[in-house]
Amino acid sequence: MRIIDTSKIEETVYDLALSACVSVTPECEEKMRTAESVENNPLSLFALKNMNENFNVANKTGLPVCQDTGIACVMLSIGQDVYFTGKLLSDAIYDGVKRAYSDGAFRKSVLDPITRENTGDNTPAMIYTEIVSGDKVTVEFLPKGFGSENMSKIYMLTPADGVDGVIDKIVETVKNSGSKPCPPVYVGVGIGGTFDKCAYLAKKALTRPIGSKNPREDVSKIEEEALKRINELNIGAQGFGGKTTALGVSVEVMPTHIAGLPVAVNIQCHCVRAKKAVI
Amino acid sequence: MIKLNLPFDTAKFKDLKAGDEVYIDGEIFIARDAAHKRLFDLINENKPLPFDIKNATVYYAGPCPKKEGFPIGSVGPTSSYRMDPYTPALLDNGLKGIIGKGMRGEKVVKSIIKNGAVYFAAIGGAGALYASKAVSCELIAYPELLSEAIYKLTVKDFPVIVAIDSKGNSIY
Numbered sequence: 093m094r095i096i097d098t099s100k101i102e103e104t105v106y107d108l109a110l111s112a113c114v115s116v117t118p119e120c121e122e123k124m125r126t127a128e129s130v131e132n133n134p135l136s137l138f139a140l141k142n143m144n145e146n147f148n149v150a151n152k153t154g155l156p157v158c159q160d161t162g163i164a165c166v167m168l169s170i171g172q173d174v175y176f177t178g179k180l181l182s183d184a185i186y187d188g189v190k191r192a193y194s195d196g197a198f199r200k201s202v203l204d205p206i207t208r209e210n211t212g213d214n215t216p217a218m219i220y221t222e223i224v225s226g227d228k229v230t231v232e233f234l235p236k237g238f239g240s241e242n243m244s245k246i247y248m249l250t251p252a253d254g255v256d257g258v259i260d261k262i263v264e265t266v267k268n269s270g271s272k273p274c275p276p277v278y279v280g281v282g283i284g285g286t287f288d289k290c291a292y293l294a295k296k297a298l299t300r301p302i303g304s305k306n307p308r309e310d311v312s313k314i315e316e317e318a319l320k321r322i323n324e325l326n327i328g329a330q331g332f333g334g335k336t337t338a339l340g341v342s343v344e345v346m347p348t349h350i351a352g353l354p355v356a357v358n359i360q361c362h363c364v365r366a367k368k369a370v371i
Numbered sequence: 372m373i374k375l376n377l378p379f380d381t382a383k384f385k386d387l388k389a390g391d392e393v394y395i396d397g398e399i400f401i402a403r404d405a406a407h408k409r410l411f412d413l414i415n416e417n418k419p420l421p422f423d424i425k426n427a428t429v430y431y432a433g434p435c436p437k438k439e440g441f442p443i444g445s446v447g448p449t450s451s452y453r454m455d456p457y458t459p460a461l462l463d464n465g466l467k468g469i470i471g472k473g474m475r476g477e478k479v480v481k482s483i484i485k486n487g488a489v490y491f492a493a494i495g496g497a498g499a500l501y502a503s504k505a506v507s508c509e510l511i512a513y514p515e516l517l518s519e520a521i522y523k524l525t526v527k528d529f530p531v532i533v534a535i536d537s538k539g540n541s542i543y
Contacts, residue, residue, distance in 0.1 A: 143494060156498055156499065157496070158445060159434050159446050160449075271474060271543065330472065
């Protein structure tokens with residue numbers, strides 16, 4: 093058994109949030125520079141130049157990459173040999189988020205869905221936990237903007253729809269979202285599980301580095317095929333047309349029911365922000 | 372490359388064409404969802420607006436809080452379609468320029484043509500870049516709306532594309 097005081101989780105969340113909101117992942121930056129170098133549509137090129145210049149300004153100034161510093165998604169993989177002491181784990185996470193969004197001068201975008209009254213400190217964070225073996229805790233922080241989150245979809249397909257039906261839905265979701273999610277997008281896909289687990293898999297897929305392949309060959313083929321078809325849509329950067337509509341497609345799968353084929357598509361804008369730490 | 376000084380150059384709006392790259396200097400008003408609802412209600416009640424809307428340009432954005440050393444925090448555009456229900460009323464009252472991102476509805480396009488206005492697309496997600504183009508920022512109304520308050524932003528070399536010109540031609 094390993095004892096971890098939740099203040100350690102709070103500090104980790106604080107540090108991850110502060111750095112995640114002011115920079116994109118190295119894989120995102122690399123794919124975006126490549127997108128600029130291969131583009132010949134003038135409007136799309138104008139967009140990509142300014143988007144990449146934006147990354148430079150954020151790096152130099154410490155200003156958030158995007159003003160939508162998101163709803164805070166915190167994913168924990170907790171080793172089952174860990175014993176937490178101190179304040180309640182969720183309170184520790186919220187306190188880390190509160191302090192980071194205040195100290196970082198990040199936008200507080202979280203409010204009551206009925207009264208639309210802002211909670212004032214960007215909490216609650218969205219906490220996802222998985223219990224794993226061992227005595228480590230992995231913390232992943234994703235500030236999730238809503239221009240792209242609003243374009244996400246879940247489909248309860250039938251087994252007869254098969255893999256082709258799945259790929260059609262992935263492509264259709266990106267097509268219908270057009271310019272709204274600030275493309276080029278990163279597409280997280282969940283296949284299988286239940287209605288809710290499937291959506292979780294899609295979000296989890298977004299924590300994978302862009303360009304990483306699912307270890308299952310049949311699944312990585314879905315990633316490849318969907319990406320190819322998405323980039324033939326000619327939506328391009330900001331919906332201005334062009335070669336790069338998506339930077340990547342990551343698919344996570346799990347077994348599902350004999351009667352079903354759930355597919356969730358979680359869209360991420362071109363500012364792919366994610367940070368991870370292991371305690 | 373076209374340079375515009377706002378609000379003085381709105382007379383030049385009629386010459387702009389969809390797809391033109393434009394760099395804006397001058398004054399624009401930041402307002403998004405909640406502020407639009409209030410402006411719309413004031414218009415319907417025949418009450419005065421908190422800023423002079425004649426020849427004004429609005430920018431759909433909800434900035435981050437101000438960071439030390441900058442007039443404003445990160446301030447990229449938000450999706451315009453959510454403002455569609457309010458836009459024709461604002462245009463009919465003298466609004467000439469709109470900066471946002473993404474396609475607009477048919478009623479908005481018709482109102483843009485009717486009022487000789489222009490819809491510019493800013494680059495979504497480029498929040499730090501746009502903050503670096505801000506010279507000064509002044510709170511105009513509704514501080515209780517936090518990031519949705521109305522601000523007057525003075526900008527220099529603020530990059531946008533003409534997305535829908537005054538004839539209704541669109542890049543989307």
